[in-house]
Amino acid sequence: MKPSQFAKGFQARPDTTSSEKRTALDRLNAIDGIVKSDGSSPAGKAPGRSSQPLVAVPQASDPALDHESPQYRAWRIEHGYGPGQVIELALKAIKPSPFNPRHFYLKSSIAELAVNLAKQGQQQAIHVIPDYDNPGTYFVSDGGRRVRALKEANKETVKAIVIDLPIGIQSYKLGYDLNVQRDSQTVFDNAVVWKRFLDDKHFQSQKELAEHLGLDESTVAVALSIAKLPEVVMQEMVARPDRFGSNMAYQVGRYHSARGVDSTLRLINKILSDDLSTRQVADIVKGRASTQESAKPAGRQRYAQRMEIKLDGVSVGDLKSYGDDRLELRLRGLSKEKRDDILRQIENMLLPN
Structure with a gap:
């Protein structure tokens, strides 16, 4: 596929790590220029059920095809595939890329998306790259969250666009740029x-x-x-991107270097419960404030499960479970009407039958 069909700055061959100074938005703006609505579809048999293409399909005489890699061209001709065509592939043929820009996937977010996909179907195709060494399988270049949610929804196929990029830094950059545009990175x-x-x-x-x-x-x-933080510590912050941006996470990292994992997990809980600012956490790190750890027993129970609660797409708190018999619900930023409505519902649930 012609590199400009995805973003300025991408070069399908060779897979190089030369410097590039374009921003993610600069590169992604190039994508919008090639999205068409003419409904045309390429001739030939695709390796899955064909869907309406999202982009214009180059004809055989199109000079854009001159930029294809030999492997991609051979694959495309064999399967009668037109660049940009949306096809359906078996989910079992899709596998994660070692150059996936995402590392963390929240179970609650995947479950929520799975419900939406079950109701509305898949609205946006993922991007995949053929694994030429293992015919019939594909690496995900963009859309790992959708793949996980479709599996969660017990779907068997996924809508996909097969692209011409090497598995490597170039494919990472494509996924990274798309995630930055969606604010999901x-x-x-x-x-x-x-x-x-x-x-x-x-x-x-x-x-x-x-x-x-x-x-x-x-x-x-x-x-x-x-x-440098242990993944168990990062997992606690990933669930609350509204509270743990780069500056706050940096201060938590400094605290961990001095105090270790257990103390850092307690600090994270305090940041959430007391709504501490980055400046307040920096003061704790510098020793000008205390986390009041001495007031808490050393064996303080950790929650077994945590579910983030959103209203109209905005995080308003969480629900935590402890052991077999304890629940803790924390909500904030609610209107008085919403608060009273929630209270009435909880009271009704707890009334004896």
């Missing part, structure tokens, strides 16, 4: 994946990584410092 995903990129020598320095993604080096440095 978190600093915790970046922390884990960027550290792996450096460990695996895909980039020689954080400066090179920053240049390649069009970011300030300080942004990459903060994410890499957060990557």
Whole structure:
């Protein structure tokens, strides 16, 4: 597929790590220019049930086809596939990419999306890349959350567009840019994946990584410092992106370096329960304030399960379960009418039959 069909700055061949300074929005704006509504479809047999294409399909004489990689062209001709065509593939043929920009997927978010997909069907195709070494299987380039939700909804197929990118940094950048546009990319995903990129020598320095993604080096440095946190600590913050941005997570990372995992988990709970600001947490880290840990028993019980509660798409609190017999509900920012309505419903649930 012609690189410009996805975003400026992408080069289908070779898979290189040369610096690129375009922002995610710059590259993604290029996508909008190629979305068509003419309803045309390519001739030939696709490797799945064909759906209406989202993009114009180049004809055989189109110079855009000259930019295809040999592997992709051979695959496309074999299956009668037109670039940009939406087809249905078996979910069992889809597998995660080792260059997926996302690392964390919230179970509650996947479950919510699964319900929507079960009711409304899949509205947006995912992007996949053929695994040429294992014919009939595909790597997800963009759409890992939808794939998980479709499986959760017990679906057997997924709508997909098969793209021409190498599995590597280029495919990572496509998924990363799309996630940035949707505000679904978190600093915790970046922390884990960027550290792996450096460990695996895909980039020689954080400066090179920053240049390649069009970011300030300080942004990459903060994410890499957060990557030092244990995953159990990051998991607690991923669920509340409204409270744990890069600055707050950075302060939590500093606290962890001095106090360890258990104390850090207690700090995270205090940040949520007391609605602490980043400045207040920074003061705790510097020793100018106390987390009042001495007032809490060392064996303080940890919740077994936590469910985030949203109203009109906005997080208003959570519901936690402890052991076999304890529930804790915390809500804030409600209107008086909504608060009273919730109270009445809880009272009715607890009334004896």
